[in-house]
Amino acid sequence: MIELQHVSKQYGNLHAVEDLSLVAHNGEIFGLLGPNGAGKTTTIRMIMNIIAPDLGKILIDGTQITDSIKVNIGYLPEERGLYKKSKVYDMLMYLGRLKGKKDNELTSAIDLWLDQFSLLEWKNRKVEELSKGMAQKVQFISCVIHDPKILFLDEPFSGLDPVSSDFMRETIVTLSNSGTTILFSTHIMEQAEKICNRILLMNKGKSVIYGKLDEIKEKLGHKSVIVEFSGDGSFIERLPQVEHLIRYPKYVEITLKENSDTDSLLTQLVSKISIRKFEIVSPSLHNIFISQVKEGGDEYETK
Amino acid sequence: MRRNKISIIATHEFKKVARTKTFVIITIIGPFLIFAMTVLPSLLNNNAEQFQEGSIISIVGGSDELIGDVRDAFSPYGVVVTKGRNIESLKKELVVNNTLQGIVEIPGDIMRIEAFNYYSASGTDYLYWETIKNIIGNYTINERLKELDIDTATYQSLSKTPSVIVKKMSASGEEEGGDIFSIIMTSISFIMLLYMSILLYGQMIGRSIVIEKTSKTIEILLSSARPDEIMAGKIIGIGGAGLLQYAIWVIAGIIIKTGIASTAIAIPSFISISTLLLLVVFFILAFLLYASLYAALGAAAENEQNLGQLAWPLILFLVIPMVMISTIVMNPDSLFSLTLSYFPLTSPMVMFVRVLVDMPQVWEILLCFFILIVSIIFSIYFSSRIFRVGILLSGKKHTLKEIIKWMRYK
Numbered sequence A: 001m002i003e004l005q006h007v008s009k010q011y012g013n014l015h016a017v018e019d020l021s022l023v024a025h026n027g028e029i030f031g032l033l034g035p036n037g038a039g040k041t042t043t044i045r046m047i048m049n050i051i052a053p054d055l056g057k058i059l060i061d062g063t064q065i066t067d068s069i070k071v072n073i074g075y076l077p078e079e080r081g082l083y084k085k086s087k088v089y090d091m092l093m094y095l096g097r098l099k100g101k102k103d104n105e106l107t108s109a110i111d112l113w114l115d116q117f118s119l120l121e122w123k124n125r126k127v128e129e130l131s132k133g134m135a136q137k138v139q140f141i142s143c144v145i146h147d148p149k150i151l152f153l154d155e156p157f158s159g160l161d162p163v164s165s166d167f168m169r170e171t172i173v174t175l176s177n178s179g180t181t182i183l184f185s186t187h188i189m190e191q192a193e194k195i196c197n198r199i200l201l202m203n204k205g206k207s208v209i210y211g212k213l214d215e216i217k218e219k220l221g222h223k224s225v226i227v228e229f230s231g232d233g234s235f236i237e238r239l240p241q242v243e244h245l246i247r248y249p250k251y252v253e254i255t256l257k258e259n260s261d262t263d264s265l266l267t268q269l270v271s272k273i274s275i276r277k278f279e280i281v282s283p284s285l286h287n288i289f290i291s292q293v294k295e296g297g298d299e300y301e302t303k
Numbered sequence B: 001m002r003r004n005k006i007s008i009i010a011t012h013e014f015k016k017v018a019r020t021k022t023f024v025i026i027t028i029i030g031p032f033l034i035f036a037m038t039v040l041p042s043l044l045n046n047n048a049e050q051f052q053e054g055s056i057i058s059i060v061g062g063s064d065e066l067i068g069d070v071r072d073a074f075s076p077y078g079v080v081v082t083k084g085r086n087i088e089s090l091k092k093e094l095v096v097n098n099t100l101q102g103i104v105e106i107p108g109d110i111m112r113i114e115a116f117n118y119y120s121a122s123g124t125d126y127l128y129w130e131t132i133k134n135i136i137g138n139y140t141i142n143e144r145l146k147e148l149d150i151d152t153a154t155y156q157s158l159s160k161t162p163s164v165i166v167k168k169m170s171a172s173g174e175e176e177g178g179d180i181f182s183i184i185m186t187s188i189s190f191i192m193l194l195y196m197s198i199l200l201y202g203q204m205i206g207r208s209i210v211i212e213k214t215s216k217t218i219e220i221l222l223s224s225a226r227p228d229e230i231m232a233g234k235i236i237g238i239g240g241a242g243l244l245q246y247a248i249w250v251i252a253g254i255i256i257k258t259g260i261a262s263t264a265i266a267i268p269s270f271i272s273i274s275t276l277l278l279l280v281v282f283f284i285l286a287f288l289l290y291a292s293l294y295a296a297l298g299a300a301a302e303n304e305q306n307l308g309q310l311a312w313p314l315i316l317f318l319v320i321p322m323v324m325i326s327t328i329v330m331n332p333d334s335l336f337s338l339t340l341s342y343f344p345l346t347s348p349m350v351m352f353v354r355v356l357v358d359m360p361q362v363w364e365i366l367l368c369f370f371i372l373i374v375s376i377i378f379s380i381y382f383s384s385r386i387f388r389v390g391i392l393l394s395g396k397k398h399t400l401k402e403i404i405k406w407m408r409y410k
Helices: A040-047 A067-072 A088-098 A103-116 A132-144 A162-177 A189-195 A213-220 A234-238 A262-270 A285-295 B005-018 B021-046 B064-077 B087-097 B126-148 B152-159 B180-214 B217-222 B227-258 B273-300 B304-323 B325-330 B335-342 B347-358 B362-390 B400-408
Strands: A002-011 A014-024 A029-033 A055-060 A073-076 A150-154 A181-186 A198-203 A206-212 A224-230 A242-247 A251-256 A274-281 B056-060 B080-084 B102-105 B117-120
Touching: A002 A040, A014 A040, A014 A055, A014 A198, A014 A206, A029 A040, A029 A162, A029 A189, A040 A150, A040 A181, A067 A073, A073 A132, A088 A103, A088 A132, A088 B005, A103 A132, A132 A150, A132 A162, A162 A181, A162 A189, A181 A189, A189 A285, A198 A213, A198 A285, A206 A213, A206 A285, A213 A285, A224 A262, A234 A242, A251 A262, A262 A274, B005 B227, B021 B180, B021 B227, B056 B064, B056 B087, B064 B080, B064 B126, B087 B102, B087 B117, B102 B126, B117 B126, B126 B152, B180 B217, B180 B227, B180 B273, B180 B304, B180 B325, B180 B347, B217 B227, B227 B273, B227 B362, B273 B304, B273 B347, B273 B362, B273 B400, B304 B325, B304 B347, B304 B400, B325 B335, B325 B347, B335 B347, B335 B362, B347 B362, B362 B400
Parallel strands: A029 A181, A029 A198, A073 A150, A150 A181, B056 B080, B056 B102
Antiparallel strands: A002 A014, A002 A055, A198 A206, A224 A251, A224 A274, A242 A251, B102 B117
16 A cells, blocks of 8 residues: 655755645555646655655555665656667566566566567567567566566556557556556546546646545536537537537537536427437546646646 | 675676677777787887888989998998989989989088988988988098098097986886886876776766666666665676776786796786786776766766766866876876876876886875775765766756756755
8 A cells, every 4th residue: 555645845946746645555556647747757756765755754555665665666667768789588687686586586477478468589689679569568567577566657558559558458457456556647538547446636746636536526527418419509508507518520518517407408409409419428537637727727738 | 586786787787798799899909909009100110111122312412432322321222322413303303203212412512511402202201311311421520530630439439428228126126127118108008098998988887877867767777776776786887897808908918927928919027917906906996986977977967968068077187197198107206297196087097107107105006095095985975966866857958067066955
């Protein structure tokens, strides 16, 4: 279990992280979300004990972190960097040894993982010979080779093709089921929505939203309706139930005001236009994120 | 077996360097290369020019006797000496038809002239005009002596100056062989060796760090090891490769010196085994100092070009002894040489030259070691502070001033 209690870190006049608290339970996939410069990297570095917080406490399984925690951590940085001139096997051995693993344990673990990712034949090839996608996989193997209890994944899906991406997601879920705590950082909300149990949304060093994903949706999300129709739909925007409306070429996405009734909306629409599809959807994390950041009065830039 | 992180990183870095082809090549040909760069040109120069058989020298003016003397001197080499009359037509022969090697023009009375002319198409046929100068010089002196009725033997005994025999004393009070020329050349070779290896391995550290920083590999390492462990591992690993290289050179040197002393690659006698070991010690100390400074700069740099910009003050200190080598060898006890032989950034090279040239007192060498070791401790301490901050900050170039500020960060 990872626990941050009122953690702050300041660089000069910049509050990189301010009064941040969170709990990530064992076996949970925890989404650390937010735009660039929100303080995600600083937070991750503090949990890995690379930098020390100015204020607050960081506890792992109830005890204050020390350097010995590094043995139990796997880290996949956003920008991938491997030793280009090294052989895949040599590099995995090196990174595994640094995690305190015995050579014989590593040898079998490397074979196992390379086989799982269909990379076994590349074992003695140089990293620079790998394709981008293969290098991504090798990098992922390098951060799980020592069987970490805590795994930090920074944008693990970037650059992967759909098949590899699916496989990566399955692997992450399997690891989480076997008890690994996964801290997952991304700016693509759809991904976080698909796999996270719990999220913390950061902006400008502060926690904006924190909690279980379904509870957040329940509490903060306003219902949305997707309507496909023919006819002049310009009146929809002015209806009393409508909070916000996004027009797409074929349909509109309507965000309803709190406690609005979808039945009355449908009645009003049917009287003026012909409806082909009327779908009630739960709010997307994307919308929650944008509305929360905007409500906070802060500017939010998407990448 | 669980191993210490520093030793894992050091082993990795050591293998990475020692397995490269460059390392093997430098280890094998390094000493020859330095020998070739320093000693060879002067050796080659001695045999560079030879008389061309069948070449013609024409002399205008001067007595037949003088021309006979010149002819006698050149005839063993097959050089033809003729008596010329018309200087203008000869000049044409020289430059247009290319049939002559050179023309000697003696203006007026041989007894009174202060200079004569030598015309040549190249102007660089040093061996010809130097030979002619000596013959004409001897001839005129002899003629002048005859005029004054002084015999040659008297003149020679009167004009003879005492010569100097240079004998280098070793610390134990023995006389050593070896002429000044070979001492200077050897000093230059060794200083080159130190300069090149310190620069090579120092830059290797800096580059290795800046590459890992830009490729973000450092982030993965940081998730496993502390910054000071990474820095120490790199310095020890890459330094170990350098040390292996020196060990190979020194052992080869000792084998050549003790085993096959009378080979073509004889090592000058004033280089003892202890001198070679001292070379290794100076390399280690210089490497540790420069490596720790380079590590800090590598961590602070944004990319490899930026590292080059930040590292110029370091290179400057390495270059000073190289540029001032002749001054140092000629005046090993001057204030300038003494200062450089204690100043930590130049002392490994300059003190080693002093060891070669005038064997300083033992306390002087120990003082030099002491200053170096203290500097290394300071340098490692401050560099590790810069390193810690630098490797995490990317995306911006930093000035040396900003970098020095990082030392104060908590």
